[in-house]
Amino acid sequence: MMSTFPSSKEIVELGEEMDSNSNVNEDTIGKPLKKYSIEDDINKLFEAIDIRSSRRSICKSEQGFRDSLHKSAMKRPMRVSPSHALGIGISESVSLKQALRGLCISQASEMAAVKKRLSKTSASPSVLEEGAITRLYRAVVFEASESDRPLCEGKGNVVEISFTPERSASNILDKTSQSGYASMAEISEKNAQSSGHAVDVSIQEAKITKIITKDEDVPSSTNLCFELSESESEQNRKLELPYSSIGSVLDKKLPVLDEIVPVSDEDSITSGGLHKEQEGELHSASLSSVFNAGSKIIKPLNTSSPFSKPRVRSQNFVKKVLPKKFPVSCSPRCQTSKLVNQAPDSVLKNGSKELDKVSPTSRNNGSLEVCSTAHGLVKTGRMVTKADERSRSREKGDSSQSSKSSIGEYSSTTSYSDESHLSGSSRSGSRPHMSKDLRWEAIHYAQKQHGSLALKHFKLLRKLGGGDIGSVYLSELVDTNCIFAVKVMDNDCLASRKKMLRAQTEKEILEMLDHPFLPTLYAHFLTNKFSCLVMEYCPGGDLHVLRQKQPTKSFPEQAARFYVAEVLLALEYLHMLGVIYRDLKPENVLVREDGHIMLSDFDLSLRCAVKPTLLKSSPPAVGPPKKMASPCSDSSCIEPFCLHPSWQVSCFTPGFLSAAAKTRKLKSELAAQVIPLPQLVVEPTSARSNSFVGTHEYLAPEIIKGEGHGSAVDWWTFGIFLYEILYGKTPFKGSTNEDTLSNVASQCLKFPGSPMVSSHARDLMRRLLKKEPENRLGYEKGAAEIKQHPFFDGLNWALIRCETPPELPRVFDLGNLIPDTTSQDKSNKNQIGYEDTRDGIEFDMF
Numbered sequence: 001m002m003s004t005f006p007s008s009k010e011i012v013e014l015g016e017e018m019d020s021n022s023n024v025n026e027d028t029i030g031k032p033l034k035k036y037s038i039e040d041d042i043n044k045l046f047e048a049i050d051i052r053s054s055r056r057s058i059c060k061s062e063q064g065f066r067d068s069l070h071k072s073a074m075k076r077p078m079r080v081s082p083s084h085a086l087g088i089g090i091s092e093s094v095s096l097k098q099a100l101r102g103l104c105i106s107q108a109s110e111m112a113a114v115k116k117r118l119s120k121t122s123a124s125p126s127v128l129e130e131g132a133i134t135r136l137y138r139a140v141v142f143e144a145s146e147s148d149r150p151l152c153e154g155k156g157n158v159v160e161i162s163f164t165p166e167r168s169a170s171n172i173l174d175k176t177s178q179s180g181y182a183s184m185a186e187i188s189e190k191n192a193q194s195s196g197h198a199v200d201v202s203i204q205e206a207k208i209t210k211i212i213t214k215d216e217d218v219p220s221s222t223n224l225c226f227e228l229s230e231s232e233s234e235q236n237r238k239l240e241l242p243y244s245s246i247g248s249v250l251d252k253k254l255p256v257l258d259e260i261v262p263v264s265d266e267d268s269i270t271s272g273g274l275h276k277e278q279e280g281e282l283h284s285a286s287l288s289s290v291f292n293a294g295s296k297i298i299k300p301l302n303t304s305s306p307f308s309k310p311r312v313r314s315q316n317f318v319k320k321v322l323p324k325k326f327p328v329s330c331s332p333r334c335q336t337s338k339l340v341n342q343a344p345d346s347v348l349k350n351g352s353k354e355l356d357k358v359s360p361t362s363r364n365n366g367s368l369e370v371c372s373t374a375h376g377l378v379k380t381g382r383m384v385t386k387a388d389e390r391s392r393s394r395e396k397g398d399s400s401q402s403s404k405s406s407i408g409e410y411s412s413t414t415s416y417s418d419e420s421h422l423s424g425s426s427r428s429g430s431r432p433h434m435s436k437d438l439r440w441e442a443i444h445y446a447q448k449q450h451g452s453l454a455l456k457h458f459k460l461l462r463k464l465g466g467g468d469i470g471s472v473y474l475s476e477l478v479d480t481n482c483i484f485a486v487k488v489m490d491n492d493c494l495a496s497r498k499k500m501l502r503a504q505t506e507k508e509i510l511e512m513l514d515h516p517f518l519p520t521l522y523a524h525f526l527t528n529k530f531s532c533l534v535m536e537y538c539p540g541g542d543l544h545v546l547r548q549k550q551p552t553k554s555f556p557e558q559a560a561r562f563y564v565a566e567v568l569l570a571l572e573y574l575h576m577l578g579v580i581y582r583d584l585k586p587e588n589v590l591v592r593e594d595g596h597i598m599l600s601d602f603d604l605s606l607r608c609a610v611k612p613t614l615l616k617s618s619p620p621a622v623g624p625p626k627k628m629a630s631p632c633s634d635s636s637c638i639e640p641f642c643l644h645p646s647w648q649v650s651c652f653t654p655g656f657l658s659a660a661a662k663t664r665k666l667k668s669e670l671a672a673q674v675i676p677l678p679q680l681v682v683e684p685t686s687a688r689s690n691s692f693v694g695t696h697e698y699l700a701p702e703i704i705k706g707e708g709h710g711s712a713v714d715w716w717t718f719g720i721f722l723y724e725i726l727y728g729k730t731p732f733k734g735s736t737n738e739d740t741l742s743n744v745a746s747q748c749l750k751f752p753g754s755p756m757v758s759s760h761a762r763d764l765m766r767r768l769l770k771k772e773p774e775n776r777l778g779y780e781k782g783a784a785e786i787k788q789h790p791f792f793d794g795l796n797w798a799l800i801r802c803e804t805p806p807e808l809p810r811v812f813d814l815g816n817l818i819p820d821t822t823s824q825d826k827s828n829k830n831q832i833g834y835e836d837t838r839d840g841i842e843f844d845m846f
């Protein structure tokens with residue numbers, strides 16, 4: 001069913017049915033956690049992998065494949081001896097899992113950079129592990145191969161991991177401490193302490209890289225490669241597996257269903273400390289369907305990621321004076337921050353005519369708005385003012401106002417729920433790279449001090465924006481100087497408007513996230529009236545506002561490429577977690593303090609099961625080069641593509657070529673012969689939903705047609721997003737919402753004459769904006785497919801977070817905004833109009 005709405009600001013919800021269990025991998029259910037063994041992990045990885053092949057007749061049966069994996073598993077850790085490490089002197093066992101676990105993007109980025117500068121220490125890497133991974137490779141690549149060549153028989157199959165010497169580790173530590181990459185330094189330090197060496201692994205974003213170069217001192221590869229070197233045939237084959245997939249599986253981070261836990265309603269609802277009437281509300285809001293799959297809850301595994309966040313440039317979101325009350329054991333960086341407390345409450349009370357007002361939309365929607373009071377007059381700091389322009393401009397009806405609002409009609413059920421309450425705090429433990437964040441410490445300290453968090457523990461400094469289900473406030477955790485974005489949702493409104501499920505979904509998704517381009521949820525709690533999410537604050541506004549500020553109202557192509565690339569990584573990560581985002585638009589892409597992006601707003605997202613799938617690439621359609629088929633026997637031949645089997649005499653007399661030239665030639669020969677590798681795809685391709693959700697101009701045709709949709713909708717919206725930021729408008733916008741929807745469904749894609757956009761960009765949009773999802777780029781292999789498009793040629797995915805962003809938000813100085821909580825105003829009155837009463841916090845309602 002399709003529905004359109006006269007007001008672009010209204011949110012629409014239509015029914016949804018979702019086959020959320022379609023991807024449940026029974027093999028992964030109910031398995032007890034065992035002590036770590038690399039073999040177990042690898043087995044788990046591949047148990048979760050389904051070999052998909054277009055030519056099943058050639059492949060072994062799946063059972064046979066799994067059997068072979070089991071057979072190949074040998075339960076022993078990788079042990080690296082000095083001799084193995086070729087002079088590097090590793091004396092303690094280092095497991096692959098440890099290596100993988102300790103890695104994250106920032107590490108990889110740092111290490112890759114450091115390694116380039118290091119002197120080359122080993123002439124050739126050595127074999128570290130000839131057991132599990134070799135067999136694993138063999139099983140995956142060859143046993144499942146459609147190729148009829150029995151490549152797995154080779155004896156020389158090796159997997160190599162190189163290590164940097166101790167000084168590398170210290171260099172890394174030095175560098176990381178200088179650059180402030182605390183997490184990396186810590187991990188490197190840990191590695192250095194435990195083994196005396198830092199594991200040196202190059203990683204590309206979301207892809208682990210390993211190093212398998214026989215003839216290179218410094219690996220330049222950025223994918224995790226398990227290379228099989230067949231000594232006899234002299235042919236090398238590489239299996240490249242996305243790091244995040246491997247790491248996720250190894251660390252049980254993917255939402256592979258591991259257990260089905262019977263729970264009662266009581267377990268699922270009251271454990272969160274909800275009040276009785278709220279339990280009723282929750283149930284009435286069909287939470288039972290969320291929390292219970294039949295009579296069971298299917299729990300996702302704890303999710304986290306090897307990714308690390310970009311360094312917080314200046315801990316801007318920590319007030320510059322740390323009060324004594326908060327016994328900070330934070331990083332020196334935080335502690336040495338200067339104390340600039342120029343903003344007593346008087347400052348806050350001065351300003352403010354621009355206090356939050358309830359927008360008509362919000363009022364219509366019945367959502368809560370915090371009203372301004374005398375105490376709520378916040379003198380907005382200049383940077384905050386800038387950052388929040390959009391929300392204000394919306395309320396004021398500026399020309400830059402986005403006309404796009406989300407529509408989200410659904411009554412979906414999902415198969416996941418790891419916490420069935422809206423109270424508690426997020427676990428920093430599941431977010432390795434953020435666990436040392438000062439804000440975690442502040443939250444934990446407050447929780448310890450107060451028992452549990454409540455709204456009264458936050459000073460709501462100003463409203464950042466309002467949406468369909470709540471309002472977001474810039475807030476300070478009292479007595480900690482730590483700044484957060486707190487999303488406040490009115491329980492009654494949520495229940496009466498049947499939005500409880502959306503709030504719950506958003507909370508659950510936020511809890512899973514641990515990615516540089518996605519927000520961190522620090523805590524969530526429930527009061528009598530409000531459900532609150534305490535999130536990372538993003539001060540740079542959003543891409544809609546930023547685009548409006550461009551002279552042409554559109555971004556230059558380089559800038560657009562940067563933003564869409566980061567969005568792509570965020571979407572890729574979400575899909576790997578089994579989250580289909582469904583609401584991509586510039587308004588939801590916030591700009592961080594450092595100019596990188598943060599995708600926000602997950603209340604329309606769909607959670608679904610995702611199963612890693614190994615896609616077998618077809619062998620090259622064309623046969624080997626003619627010269628290869630019929631080796632040249634002319635010893636004087638100098639044809640560059642004249643290839644010979646290694647056992648034959650080369651056309652070039654060896655003496656004529658230097659060793660390097662020979663290596664180059666061999667490499668190019670092998671590259672020409674390489675058979676496409678199987679590709680691990682962790683994309684919820686088979687998820688299906690019938691919800692009518694999204695934003696009119698961004699809705700995919702299959703949503704409009706009500707045909708049921710899956711993860712490909714995100715690639716459609718990705719195409720619209722790229723179009724809008726390049727051209728300053730969306731491609732199918734009509735004069736009414738109905739026209740827009742009709743255009744999306746039937747109108748051909750056209751590109752304006754200006755601004756000039758490259759053919760690569762247009763080609764990418766064309767491929768993304770295919771009306772039929774199955775023809776759409778990304779449909780089959782997800783983000784990996786899109787990343788390979790020539791539009792992104794030359795982009796270093798691993799280092800994009802270290803790239804200089806197109807624009808930096810203005811300097812942010814909370815010293816001018818945040819009052820000194822230790823000084824004058826000790827009243828319970830909050831800055832934005834709520835009071836601590838006997839019954840808890842009350843907001844002044846409009």
Ligand SMILES: Nc1ncnc2c1ncn2[C@@H]1O[C@H](COP(=O)(O)OP(=O)(O)OP(=O)(O)O)[C@@H](O)[C@H]1O
Nearest residue numbers: 464465466467468469470472485535536537538601
């Ligand atoms: N972490 C954050 N940091 C800074 N501003 C934020 C943050 N999260 C949200 N905002 C601002 O608050 C506004 C509303 O937030 P959000 O989109 O999450 O609310 P919503 O009710 O889900 O909206 P929607 O109707 O789009 O679903 C956003 O447009 C953004 O401007």
